[in-house]
Amino acid sequence: MTESNETAESQEIVETRGDDRVDLLRADTNNDGKTDVWVVDTDGDGKADLFQFDTDGDGQVDITMVDMDEDGTPDEVVDGDGGHPPTTTTPTAVIPPS
Secondary structure, eight states: OOHHHHHHHHTOOOOOSOSOOEEEEEEESSSSSSOOEEEEESSSSSSOOEEEEOSSSSSSOOEEEEOTTOSSSOSEEEESOTTOOOOOOOOSEEOOOO
8 A cells, every 4th residue: 555545535525423422431552652543422321432543652543443233333434534633642441451
């Protein structure tokens, strides 16, 4: 993949169920003190429909998944933040090492 394609993909905007961003969970899966997983409710119904992952520990979203019908199966998966960059705050959950 060329750099220009990566840039274009990272700017892809995904549709969500609404315009809100209520973080239901922020998790630090590798215990480095930075959020690695964001679970978000975008329509205020208390159910997650936007999932974002930092897979390389650089603090940036690498993969965004949207579950439009909230059936547990992602309807769209894109590289990057999908137009929904999270704010940087401390994780609300730390996943203990196994």
